[in-house]
Amino acid sequence: AQSVTQPDIHITVSEGASLELRCNYSYGATPYLFWYVQSPGQGLQLLLKYFSGDTLVQGIKGFEAEFKRSQSSFNLRKPSVHWSDAAEYFCAVGAHLSGSEKLVFGKGTKLTVNP
């Protein structure tokens, strides 16, 4: 069964600093990978996804993520964080190739942005 690990529960960065949120997955085949963001009181908004092809994917709000099969990772990055990026970030893996439709989420990383 697939699983996702987000090792950092909480990260604090200063506005303008770079950001990297870690995500490691476990899945036997090529996974479908997603990053979602959840602002307080809001739903889950898709930031970006990887299905196949170029391993560096661009998303909304200036985010990007790189799929590294050898490390089973899909880390999220942003070169310069804005105060509005403060939110909780969830990495998720889908196992569509096995016929399963569910997404399996990590526990999330809460991002605090200091002025």
Added chain:
Amino acid sequence: EPEVTQTPSHQVTQMGQEVILRCVPISNHLYFYWYRQILGQKVEFLVSFYNNEISEKSEIFDDQFSVERPDGSNFTLKIRSTKLEDSAMYFCASSSSLQETQYFGPGTRLLVL
């Protein structure tokens, strides 16, 4: 931009009562999902629904839970007899096909007293 909507945004109920959570998926989507997030925990898959039947469900989705698409637009989750541990945020999602992105609604926060 089309979006998934959910009602109500908050619901408080007494233990043992039935609740129905409602969702309007994106109009041309064919696959529908419910997930839940207990406070402080990860988002967990409950059930997926396609072609008017459940296509996959988790071990959480026991006989107390049911889903229905009563008309062409709504997708509902019913909890027959709520328990304290059902308190959570419930998210509805939809996708156009099995291999496409799931788009999530804003959630319904359910509190069982």
